[in-house]
Amino acid sequence: xxxDLYVFIDHAAxxxxxxxQALDEKQLPVELERVPDLAKLNGFxxxxxxxxxxxxxxxxxxxxxxxxxxxxxxxxKLKGRTALSLSYGGMLGCASAYYSAAAxxxxxxxxxxxxxxxxFLGYAELRKTADQCYALADKK
Numbered sequence: 083x084x085x086d087l088y089v090f091i092d093h094a095a096x097x098x099x100x101x102x103q104a105l106d107e108k109q110l111p112v113e114l115e116r117v118p119d120l121a122k123l124n125g126f127x128x129x130x131x132x133x134x135x136x137x138x139x140x141x142x143x144x145x146x147x148x149x150x151x152x153x154x155x156x157x158x159k160l161k162g163r164t165a166l167s168l169s170y171g172g173m174l175g176c177a178s179a180y181y182s183a184a185a186x187x188x189x190x191x192x193x194x195x196x197x198x199x200x201x202f203l204g205y206a207e208l209r210k211t212a213d214q215c216y217a218l219a220d221k222k
């Protein structure tokens with residue numbers, strides 16, 4: 083089963099270099115794979131998480147489509163932001179998505195929306211969830 087996490091940033095879709103810098107600035111344990119053009123990626127985004135292969139499905143979303151699906155997003159008045167979808171399965175995917183979202187939120191004045199909880203999450207909540215997901219992945 084796939085879970086969805088959306089990140090809305092005041093920036094065009096970041097490059098891999100910008101995203102990695104955001105992760106490094108917050109000392110988050112993710113190393114992104116170099117993909118040819120992240121702005122055109124529509125699929126699996128591979129990365130390494132604490133030495134383990136991980137990743138999530140990545141897509142740049144249409145803000146109007148998301149606003150019509152989720153009243154919380156519509157009410158948040160996020161027009162003009164870039165909407166990124168980070169869909170994941172499993173605990174390593176969860177950890178990599180939440181660490182990656184945390185970096186984007188911190189670096190690009192972002193907001194993250196967890197579809198399962200139906201609420202927006204800040205940097206601290208994203209990082210805590212990522213740590214919890216990784217701890218669960220470690221037990222498997």
